[in-house]
Amino acid sequence: MQTLNQPLKTAETEPDLPHSYSEERETATMSSLDIDKIRRDFPILRREIDGKRLVYLDNAATSQKPLSMINCLNEYYQRYNANVHRGIHTLSEEATALYEGTRETVRRFIDARESCEIIFTRGTTEAINLVAYSWGRQNVLPGDEIVLSPMEHHSNLVPWQVLAQEREAKLVFLDLTEDGEINMETAAKLIGPRTKLLTITQMSNVLGTITPVQELARLAHKQGAVVLVDGAQGVPHLETSVQSMEVDFLAFSMHKMLGPTGVGVLWGKKEILNAMPPFMYGGDMISSVARERSRYNELPWKFEAGTPNIADVIASGKAIDYLTTLGMETVREHEMEITRYALSRLKELKGITIYGPKDATKRGGVVSFNMPDIHPHDLGQILSDAGIAIRAGHHCCQPLMKDLKVMGTARASFYIYNTFEEVDMLMAALREADKVMGNVACR
Amino acid sequence: MSLVDDLYRETILDHYHNPRNHGCIENATTSVEGVNPLCGDELTLYLKVNEAGLIEDIKMNAHGCSINTASGSMMSEAILGQTVERAKEIIESFKNMMLTKGEELPLDEEMEDLEALRGVKKYPVRIKCALLPWNTLLEGLETAEAKPGLSSTLSDSK
Numbered sequence A: 001m002q003t004l005n006q007p008l009k010t011a012e013t014e015p016d017l018p019h020s021y022s023e024e025r026e027t028a029t030m031s032s033l034d035i036d037k038i039r040r041d042f043p044i045l046r047r048e049i050d051g052k053r054l055v056y057l058d059n060a061a062t063s064q065k066p067l068s069m070i071n072c073l074n075e076y077y078q079r080y081n082a083n084v085h086r087g088i089h090t091l092s093e094e095a096t097a098l099y100e101g102t103r104e105t106v107r108r109f110i111d112a113r114e115s116c117e118i119i120f121t122r123g124t125t126e127a128i129n130l131v132a133y134s135w136g137r138q139n140v141l142p143g144d145e146i147v148l149s150p151m152e153h154h155s156n157l158v159p160w161q162v163l164a165q166e167r168e169a170k171l172v173f174l175d176l177t178e179d180g181e182i183n184m185e186t187a188a189k190l191i192g193p194r195t196k197l198l199t200i201t202q203m204s205n206v207l208g209t210i211t212p213v214q215e216l217a218r219l220a221h222k223q224g225a226v227v228l229v230d231g232a233q234g235v236p237h238l239e240t241s242v243q244s245m246e247v248d249f250l251a252f253s254m255h256k257m258l259g260p261t262g263v264g265v266l267w268g269k270k271e272i273l274n275a276m277p278p279f280m281y282g283g284d285m286i287s288s289v290a291r292e293r294s295r296y297n298e299l300p301w302k303f304e305a306g307t308p309n310i311a312d313v314i315a316s317g318k319a320i321d322y323l324t325t326l327g328m329e330t331v332r333e334h335e336m337e338i339t340r341y342a343l344s345r346l347k348e349l350k351g352i353t354i355y356g357p358k359d360a361t362k363r364g365g366v367v368s369f370n371m372p373d374i375h376p377h378d379l380g381q382i383l384s385d386a387g388i389a390i391r392a393g394h395h396c397c398q399p400l401m402k403d404l405k406v407m408g409t410a411r412a413s414f415y416i417y418n419t420f421e422e423v424d425m426l427m428a429a430l431r432e433a434d435k436v437m438g439n440v441a442c443r
Numbered sequence B: 001m002s003l004v005d006d007l008y009r010e011t012i013l014d015h016y017h018n019p020r021n022h023g024c025i026e027n028a029t030t031s032v033e034g035v036n037p038l039c040g041d042e043l044t045l046y047l048k049v050n051e052a053g054l055i056e057d058i059k060m061n062a063h064g065c066s067i068n069t070a071s072g073s074m075m076s077e078a079i080l081g082q083t084v085e086r087a088k089e090i091i092e093s094f095k096n097m098m099l100t101k102g103e104e105l106p107l108d109e110e111m112e113d114l115e116a117l118r119g120v121k122k123y124p125v126r127i128k129c130a131l132l133p134w135n136t137l138l139e140g141l142e143t144a145e146a147k148p149g150l151s152s153t154l155s156d157s158k
């Protein structure tokens, strides 16, 4: 079995990678992931950028896709394409079975009780907006408090700002420690009798922080509040059980976990979803329509108005199958190792600022940093020239940037196909960037 | 040409590390804020325009990337001491250089340094970085023109 320490090899039928990395490294007990085999499943990883091997370290933005998922899309359009829930012909029945089958796949993946609690959306953003519009407008009253962390993605902040303004409710922000973890002491005070909703990310897309969701959920439930978790970063990388997290809503996006773009999931507790009004109105979400009024369909279709994203939902099932076959525990183990390695290598650069928890067990594979006197934009550009894709900017977390007193950060984020070699290539490119910019950092 | 030749030329790095006309003007006639929505970079531009329509002083407070900072620094040099009218022409020809495809129009002599930014054109996302100071200046000049004679109040435009 190949490990990350061994040189990358490609299958016989595929062209050799432009570089070979045979150098032995002392570090490293590697996870049980067969990275070499995994990499062969992702055709894009063989791409070259100006003659250089692509090093894809922008997984927090979106992940790359395995062939099984890509082929599934193809097959769907070639063999099963039909509208769902309507036709009585074979194709429609098959498409419906595949679509509804994926709902069950998702249920199992996040350990939900019933598959009718799984609602397909366009993404995390739409899932959160669904809750803000439907549950929020029904339940949040003047004087109520919505508690959130200061490191929320704009998509788990702006919908609540708007709701709070509309309802004269108040946003209350939890505190972060120096290391970017939730300060649990003050959390116990900030979550109070006026708290109507606690909404928090499972893992920060900037700091990498994994939040103590269950502990926070208990505090919130004691006050009678409802708990929403933004799982956009958490679900793709951590074994997730909505039951053991003890939360009420979970939102995530398939495109960050090997799936296609345009599919998200909202999971919600059945009792709460049943009590909520629909978010969008039209076809598919009704059970009967008369001229003047209609009866709404039951869960989950009540929240899936119109023709859904059938092909992409079905292909999402393949993405989940891929992760399930690897095992989420193994995925996590691999990411922890590569993050630990990246953190230790990055520290070699003089003057570098690395954000978030220092302990790899407390964070996911998202590493944000700044080099002295080099704007993240410039860093991103120079790295791109070396074939390395990272993200630079505010990562849709401008309030957090303000707290960190920066305009932006550079961010490398890892997934199942990333290797120690790629971390080394990142390091070499960072040194090169410093040279280009006039040797300000690594003196 | 490599990235370093295109983008990170000596002139640009010099302006990046030592931006000219950096800071703020106490008794500015106009101040404008500019934001690059892509990366969140912000800058505040201060202008002092006298009654005759001459730009007596220009300063910028910015913490942007090299392209943004260098572009602003070079702009301030090209614009200082010019009439508002002439400044607008300079803005126009710089924007033309950055935005037109195909034929390459040479810049006026007084804008020579700005030639260094031509390489940015090859990197479309960075064009916004180069243009931010210029668009901000344009907005500032328009505000300044809208209220001639005002000499010591800071406008809170935006």
Ligand SMILES: Cc1ncc(COP(=O)(O)O)c(C=O)c1O
Residues within 6 Å of the ligand: A060, A061, A122, A123, A124, A125, A126, A153, A155, A156, A201, A203, A204, A205, A230, A232, A233, A253, A396
């Ligand atoms: C923590 C977090 N929440 C929400 C989102 C939004 O996800 P999407 O754009 O797929 O709706 C992202 C993605 O960038 C994210 O990282």
